[in-house]
Amino acid sequence: MKKLLLALSVFLVSGATAEAGTWETTCAGCHNGVVAPSKETLLKKFKTKREFMAAVRKAVQSGKMPRGLGFGRAAMELYGGAKKFSSFHKVSAVKSSSVATSSSDPYAKYKKFFTPLPALPPIPADNTLTPEKVRLGKMLYYDPRLSRSKLISCNTCHNLSIGGDDNQKTSLGDHWRTGGRNAPTTLNSGFLRVQFWDGRAPTLEEQAKGPLQAHVEMNSTPKIVVRRLKAIPEYVKLFKKAFPGEKDPVNFENVVKAIASFERTLNTPNSPFQRYLLGDSNALTKEQKEGMKLFVKYGCIACHSGPVFSDGQFHKFKWNNDLGRYRVTKNPKDKYMFRTPQLLNVAITAPYFHDGSVNSLEEAVKIMAQKELGKKLSNEEAKKIADFLRSLTGEVPLEARVLPQLPGNNPE
Ligand code: HEC
Numbered sequence: 239m240k241k242l243l244l245a246l247s248v249f250l251v252s253g254a255t256a257e258a259g260t261w262e263t264t265c266a267g268c269h270n271g272v273v274a275p276s277k278e279t280l281l282k283k284f285k286t287k288r289e290f291m292a293a294v295r296k297a298v299q300s301g302k303m304p305r306g307l308g309f310g311r312a313a314m315e316l317y318g319g320a321k322k323f324s325s326f327h328k329v330s331a332v333k334s335s336s337v338a339t340s341s342s343d344p345y346a347k348y349k350k351f352f353t354p355l356p357a358l359p360p361i362p363a364d365n366t367l368t369p370e371k372v373r374l375g376k377m378l379y380y381d382p383r384l385s386r387s388k389l390i391s392c393n394t395c396h397n398l399s400i401g402g403d404d405n406q407k408t409s410l411g412d413h414w415r416t417g418g419r420n421a422p423t424t425l426n427s428g429f430l431r432v433q434f435w436d437g438r439a440p441t442l443e444e445q446a447k448g449p450l451q452a453h454v455e456m457n458s459t460p461k462i463v464v465r466r467l468k469a470i471p472e473y474v475k476l477f478k479k480a481f482p483g484e485k486d487p488v489n490f491e492n493v494v495k496a497i498a499s500f501e502r503t504l505n506t507p508n509s510p511f512q513r514y515l516l517g518d519s520n521a522l523t524k525e526q527k528e529g530m531k532l533f534v535k536y537g538c539i540a541c542h543s544g545p546v547f548s549d550g551q552f553h554k555f556k557w558n559n560d561l562g563r564y565r566v567t568k569n570p571k572d573k574y575m576f577r578t579p580q581l582l583n584v585a586i587t588a589p590y591f592h593d594g595s596v597n598s599l600e601e602a603v604k605i606m607a608q609k610e611l612g613k614k615l616s617n618e619e620a621k622k623i624a625d626f627l628r629s630l631t632g633e634v635p636l637e638a639r640v641l642p643q644l645p646g647n648n649p650e
Pocket residue numbers: 260261264265266267268269273274275280283290291293294297302303304307308309312313356357358
């Protein structure tokens with residue numbers, strides 16, 4: 239979490255001058271009119287500093303915004319006046335690693351093992367997040383004309399209306415061929431340290447180059463993609479807007495930059511568990527709290543840690559003849575090693591494991607306990623943990639789910 243916030247503030251600060259205020263350095267990056275309302279919109283909506291701070295508090299409590307960013311200072315810059323926010327600071331400016339605890343909830347002590355989901359993942363310095371890129375990236379994500387057959391889009395296998403995956407064992411791609419692996423969700427994927435089950439892509443940008451070209455997925459080439467996009471005048475305009483000042487903005491690098499930017503907005507805040515972490519002790523059932531306790535006690539948390547429940551590391555999971563990480567590194571030590579997948583929204587992304595071979599979440603939990611921790615769970619324990627995992631289902635941003643209007647017909 240600290241690392242994420244650091245990366246986030248580095249990104250936010252890098253776009254501002256040295257004497258710029260808190261708003262410019264800390265808030266404006268997210269409050270750009272896409273991720274969150276712009277300064278103008280906020281000033282129109284909240285007439286006084288008081289109303290503004292009340293809204294800040296609400297947004298922080300609901301997990302839409304990280305804590306302790308210097309809201310009071312920003313409010314003073316926007317509304318002027320003396321600093322009167324010390325009482326608020328005491329409540330909200332807690333360290334990012336600690337979360338609200340309540341004495342009436344005996345399970346509250348387990349909260350410290352978890353990290354609330356920040357509003358945004360780290361943004362790389364060479365691909366700043368702008369509304370124009372997100373808008374273009376969304377269209378590209380949904381556009382089947384990027385595939386050779388013009389039938390398959392990213393959304394075919396990562397359907398944002400059903401959890402960011404396809405609920406298939408293994409995905410069907412070009413000519414209905416299958417790649418032998420289960421499609422993970424694109425939701426919250428910006429928080430993963432490496433992409434793919436075997437971690438073969440370091441970033442979302444590099445990741446997106448894979449499916450576009452894989453013959454079992456979209457079976458396209460950079461040349462086809464660029465040629466088709468250049469033939470659609472509306473797209474040329476949108477690329478110019480998203481990559482201002484570039485001579486030839488319709489190129490393959492920019493295609494994947496735009497798609498990655500869109501993916502970084504596909505985060506799912508406001509799950510019952512997120513609300514619980516942020517202070518609503520009634521957001522989980524007793525069963526789910528029991529499950530949370532077992533998740534910590536039995537050591538699931540050793541690998542499924544951080545804001546999306548993945549340590550980003552590789553662990554041995556010998557399951558079938560898929561050699562996992564070894565296929566990338568050819569290092570014998572990496573045989574059967576797989577990157578820990580995230581667990582957010584896991585209730586709606588069945589079937590499970592890299593080959594999609596397990597349908598029931600309870601069953602997946604039992605297999606994990608057995609293979610990764612050498613523990614045999616009772617049915618009751620597995621059910622409690624699965625119930626806890628069901629509390630990790632958040633809200634997919636509506637804007638991402640509404641189908642975009644795709645421009646013009648391809649004259650090809
Ligand atoms: C990591 C991204 C991020 C950062 C950084 C951030 N915000 Fe936010 N903020 C959000 C999101 C997301 C919302 C919720 C927007 C929504 O759903 O209406 C929000 C909501 C708000 C709201 C309430 C808006 C409303 O309509 O209710 C205010 C006020 C606000 N932020 C002020 C600030 C200030 C001041 C700063 C800087 C000190 C800041 N924010 C930094 C993401 C961020």
